[in-house]
Amino acid sequence: MSKKTYLMFFSLMFFSVFVSAEEKKERGLGKPPDETDITTPLPYQKSILTNSFRSGITYTISSSGTYILTKSTSFVGGSGQIININSDDVILDLAGQSITNDTTANINGIEIQSGKSNITIKDGVIRGITGAGIVVGAGCKNVKIKNVTVDNCDKGGIDFQGTAGNSVSDCELINTGAINCDGSALSAGTATFGLKLNQCETVRIADSFFNKNVVNSDNETYYRASYGVYMGTTTGCHFDNSEAIGNKGVTAAGFYVCSNSLACGFSECLAAANTGTETLPDTQGHGMGFGVENSAGILFENCTALANIATTTAYGFYIATSTANEITNCKANRQKTILANSDNAGTGNAHGIYLGGGKHNLVQNCEARGNIGGSNANFFGTGIMLGAEQGIGESSTEISSCRACANDCDGGTGIGIYISSDGPAITVSENKIYSNLTFGLKDANTYSTALAFKNICFGHGSIDNYNISYDGTSFVPISKVISALSNSGGVDSEAPVFQNISLYVS
Numbered sequence: 001m002s003k004k005t006y007l008m009f010f011s012l013m014f015f016s017v018f019v020s021a022e023e024k025k026e027r028g029l030g031k032p033p034d035e036t037d038i039t040t041p042l043p044y045q046k047s048i049l050t051n052s053f054r055s056g057i058t059y060t061i062s063s064s065g066t067y068i069l070t071k072s073t074s075f076v077g078g079s080g081q082i083i084n085i086n087s088d089d090v091i092l093d094l095a096g097q098s099i100t101n102d103t104t105a106n107i108n109g110i111e112i113q114s115g116k117s118n119i120t121i122k123d124g125v126i127r128g129i130t131g132a133g134i135v136v137g138a139g140c141k142n143v144k145i146k147n148v149t150v151d152n153c154d155k156g157g158i159d160f161q162g163t164a165g166n167s168v169s170d171c172e173l174i175n176t177g178a179i180n181c182d183g184s185a186l187s188a189g190t191a192t193f194g195l196k197l198n199q200c201e202t203v204r205i206a207d208s209f210f211n212k213n214v215v216n217s218d219n220e221t222y223y224r225a226s227y228g229v230y231m232g233t234t235t236g237c238h239f240d241n242s243e244a245i246g247n248k249g250v251t252a253a254g255f256y257v258c259s260n261s262l263a264c265g266f267s268e269c270l271a272a273a274n275t276g277t278e279t280l281p282d283t284q285g286h287g288m289g290f291g292v293e294n295s296a297g298i299l300f301e302n303c304t305a306l307a308n309i310a311t312t313t314a315y316g317f318y319i320a321t322s323t324a325n326e327i328t329n330c331k332a333n334r335q336k337t338i339l340a341n342s343d344n345a346g347t348g349n350a351h352g353i354y355l356g357g358g359k360h361n362l363v364q365n366c367e368a369r370g371n372i373g374g375s376n377a378n379f380f381g382t383g384i385m386l387g388a389e390q391g392i393g394e395s396s397t398e399i400s401s402c403r404a405c406a407n408d409c410d411g412g413t414g415i416g417i418y419i420s421s422d423g424p425a426i427t428v429s430e431n432k433i434y435s436n437l438t439f440g441l442k443d444a445n446t447y448s449t450a451l452a453f454k455n456i457c458f459g460h461g462s463i464d465n466y467n468i469s470y471d472g473t474s475f476v477p478i479s480k481v482i483s484a485l486s487n488s489g490g491v492d493s494e495a496p497v498f499q500n501i502s503l504y505v506s
Contacts, residue, residue, distance in 0.1 A: 048083075056104070058082065064089035069124065075101035081108040081131070088117050094124020094148070101129055105185060109133045109153070114166070117141040121148060129153040130185055133178060138166040138199070145171075150178040154185035156192055157213065162199030164233075169201040177209035183224055183249075184215075191225035191249065197234045205229075206240040214248040225251040228274065232259040243270040244289075252276045253291045253318075254308070261295040269303045276310040277338070285312035285348070289332070296323040300330050305352070307334045314350040316371070320389045321357040331367045332383075337374040347374040350381045352407070356421070357389025361397045368402065368416075373409035380418065381409040383436065388421035395423030400430050407436045416457070419443040419450055426450040435459040442467040456501045465502040 045066040048059055056078025061067055064087055075082045082099055085092065092110070101107045109126040112119050114137035126133040126148065133150030136143055138161055150157040157178025162168040173195070183192025194210030197203055210228035228244025231237065234257070244254030254271025257264060271289030289305030292298045298319075305316030316332030319325050332352030339347075352368030355361050368383030383404030386394040404416035414437025417428060422445035433440040433455060440457035443450055448468050457465040 053082065053099075058084050060084040060086055061090055061092070062086050066091040066093060068093045068095050069097045069099070070095070072097040073099055075099065075104075075107060077102070077104050078107065079104075081111040081135070082129075083110045085110065085112045085116060085119055088119075090116075090118070091120045091122070093122055096123055098125035098127050100127050104130060106131050106155070108135050108155075109150070111135045111137070112140055112143060113137050115139040117143075120144045120146065122146040123148070125149045125151060126153070127151040129155075131155045132157065132159045133181070134158045136160045136168055136171070138163040138168065140168050141170050143168070143171040144174070145176050146174045148176045150176075150181070150194075152180040152182070153178075154182065156183065156186070156196060157181045157194040157210070158196070159193075160195075160197045160200050160203070162197075162201075164199060167199045167201045168197075168203070171200070171203045173203070173205045173208050175207045176205075177211070178213065179209070179211050181213045182215055183213075183226065186224065189224065191227055191230065193227045193230045194244070194247070195229045196227075197229070197231045197237060199232070200234045201236055203234075203237040204240070205238070205242055208239075208242045210242070210244045210247070210254075212246040212248075214246070215250070225249045225253075227253050227256045228271070229255045231255075231257045231261055231264065234261045234264060236263050238265045239267070239269050241268045243272070244274065245270065245272045246274065248275040248277065250276060251286045252310075253288045254305075255289070256291040257295050257298055258291075258293045259295070261292075261298065263297040264295075265299040265301070266290065266303050267301045269300075270306070271308065271316075272304070272306040274308045276312065276314070286310050286315070287313075288315040288318045289335075291315070291318040291320075292322050292325060293318075293320045294322060296325070298322065298325045300325075300327045302329045303327075304331045305333070305335070306331070307336070309336055309338055310348060310350075311338060312348045313337070314348070314371075315354050316351070316368070317353045318351075319353075319355045319358060319361060321392070322361070323358055324360045325358070326362045326364070327353060327366055328362070328364045329366065331369075332371070333367065333369045334371065336372040336381075337379070347376040347379065349373050349379050350409075351385045352382065352404075353384045354382075354387060355385070355394050355397060356387035357392040357394065359395045359397065359423070361394070363397075363399045364401055366402045368404045368407065370406045370408070372407075373412050373414065375411035377412050379409060379412040380415060381407045381412070381437070382415045382418045383407045383433075384416070385418045385420060386423075386426060393421035393423035394426065396425040397423075398427040398429070400427070402431045404431060404433045404440075405435050409437055413438045415439045415442050417441045419445065419448070421445070422447075422449055424449060428452045428455065430454045431456070433457045433465075438464060439467045440465040452500060454499045458502070466500065
């Protein structure tokens with residue numbers, strides 16, 4: 001072989017190898033899987049052909065691998081689910097496409113069967129499903145859902161169906177959301193939801209959204225609630241930088257934690273404009289940003305509850321019959337009550353932060369501003385309220401270093417910090433309380449046991465900066481100390497009140 005011929009042969013071989021490597025790179029071959037998808041090597045890649053969907057035939061994944069949806073499609077007729085994952089170690093890549101179904105009832109979008117592990121669903125839209133968008137069965141582990149939007153599903157958005165002794169665990173939702181799920185296919189009294197975590201452990205949700213899940217027009221007949229996120233008997237789950245906005249039902253919440261959930265956290269989350277509304281003569285019509293009931297160790301940090309609305313009672317944060325929860329560096333502003341089907345002032349209560357019937361709770365470095373109660377003289381608009389649940393007052397709870405201001409009521413009483421039902425060991429310290437409609441710090445108990453110290457209170461008239469009684473007769477022992485800027489024991493020398501400041505300009 002001549003030197004010239006040898007050089008030409010070598011060049012062609014090099015070019016062939018180079019092109020082959022580029023082709024492999026474009027096809028995603030010859031490199032390890034994305035570590036956020038799955039750690040187990042996958043044996044093959046397969047395209048999902050969608051012709052069968054038009055005949056209502058479920059696509060079942062029964063072996064490990066990467067499955068790619070080739071185009072957007074509609075599922076016609078059939079039953080059960082559109083895509084059924086019945087194997088471990090699966091990546092389902094929706095590839096920017098969408099799946100939907102016709103009007104055939106109770107069709108779920110994607111189901112992961114019980115006990116499966118190492119499943120990733122990513123990059124697509126599930127829209128207009130007559131069942132739930134995504135269902136994760138009991139006992140599943142290491143399920144990751146990334147860059148997926150579930151939209152307008154009749155039985156809720158994303159449903160993690162853990163059971164007692166068979167929880168769903170070690171999962172992630174990243175940049176994923178559920179919107180416009182109306183619950184129209186649910187039975188009477190069953191709530192709709194964007195995301196439901198039932199019997200789950202260590203699920204992390206980040207940069208996600210659960211908005212405008214609004215029950216359909218029969219919500220009053222069937223008393224159907226709506227939740228952006230519902231968490232029941234769930235442990236060690238955490239939300240980062242996520243939102244729940246505009247969810248609406250007879251009772252509505254952005255994020256709702258209940259049923260002995262434990263050690264869950266929310267950081268940098270927003271719950272806004274969630275609305276509980278009805279016209280029936282009932283005690284429903286509650287709207288809240290963040291709700292916690294019968295749970296413990298739920299932490300909120302740098303979260304915002306804004307403009308949540310109700311016909312009966314509106315809450316920014318609602319913590320009831322729960323223990324050792326913390327709300328720190330949060331904002332609870334502009335909750336209000338309205339009349340049903342109207343923006344006019346309602347006849348209920350509005351609370352920025354409410355705690356009742358629990359113990360060992362902490363509210364620290366928070367702002368509760370501009371919460372507005374209804375037009376009836378018996379109602380309240382409060383920044384922070386300690387109340388009673390099931391006849392039990394809050395106890396061993398601390399409110400410190402907070403700002404409670406500009407809380408109002410269209411016809412009733414506006415209060416900065418309100419202790420309505422006395423429990424032992426309540427501490428209210430180093431708060432700034434100002435410019436509320438009626439009272440700054442009010443304790444409604446005839447013989448208060450609350451410890452109030454180093455608070456600064458002003459802008460409520462000459463006698464209503466503080467409204468507390470320790471002697472059973474007078475409800476204003478502190479505020480009568482107008483000439484001095486601080487007090488040591490108030491009027492009653494045995495009162496647990498000291499170094500509070502009451503400012504009044506006549």
